[in-house]
Amino acid sequence: MNTRNIPERRSHAERSAATRQHLIATAIDVIQHRSLEEMSIHELARSAGMTSGAVQHHFESKAVLMMRVLSELVEQRVEAGQLWPARTLPAAQRATLFVQAAWDLIYAQPRFIVAWNIYLGCRNQSAVLEHIAQLRQQINAQMRDGFFDAFPELATAPDRAAFLGLVFSTLRGMGLLQLFPDTATAPAAGDSAAPQAQLQCLAGLIASRCEAAAPPRAARHGARRGPKT
Missing domain, CATH: 1.10.357 (Tetracycline Repressor; domain 2)
Known part of the structure; x- marks a missing residue:
């Protein structure tokens, strides 16, 4: 069996990191093209194609998210x-x-x-x-x-x-x-x-x-x- 073309399965940590980067990039896009006021956890979830609960699993509040966005x-x-x-x-x-x-x-x-x-x-x-x-x-x-x-x-x-x-x-x-x-x-x-x-x-x-x-x-x-x- 040829396994060279089978993609490697990412670890849970890698998937979580990728999700956080996706959320950060989405938050930046919302702020840039709309406004900071519109960048709520609910709006971020909607724009990122996720649930609010899933977003809060990575960023428990908007303040925590904003700090990570600024660092990025x-x-x-x-x-x-x-x-x-x-x-x-x-x-x-x-x-x-x-x-x-x-x-x-x-x-x-x-x-x-x-x-x-x-x-x-x-x-x-x-x-x-x-x-x-x-x-x-x-x-x-x-x-x-x-x-x-x-x-x-x-x-x-x-x-x-x-x-x-x-x-x-x-x-x-x-x-x-x-x-x-x-x-x-x-x-x-x-x-x-x-x-x-x-x-x-x-x-x-x-x-x-x-x-x-x-x-x-x-x-x-x-x-x-x-x-x-």
Whole structure:
């Protein structure tokens, strides 16, 4: 008997994990295309083709589900190599590559809005807020390390923490504007040209700070050549 084409039977743990992933993906889809208010356990069960009891077997409450959804959204973040440019590139090129990658891969993505919808809708749930605080601490540490590795000129600046906050607050603000589209002037869906002017300004600010922090070219060359005789 040929057994090579017979699929292996998954374990109970594997089936449970697959079901949880299906429910999380369904919850994200409901929040993204409808609203957080509509994402009840009953609606999740209906959208996922399951019973409410089966959903509650995996997530006993909406708060628990939202915490797992938020963790999933964080885990979906891009690989570091896609976000951070090589530090050997000129400052202006590094800055442009970074802000464009950050926008395209994180802040303009639907998952960014989904995460903020959950945050804004769970302000009265202390367990969810505590979970969000832990995730933000993890994300902030990763972004801080990545930014100063890509822009080492700024790593020792006295106001490095304030400047880092300015950069990411700007990107977050641009992303959050997607929650409040101006129907009269909003670009067509998928129009990536809309935020380019702001991104260019932000890249120019990062580049100018790097160039101001770098030692003068003549001083660098002189240090390599040594004193004249």
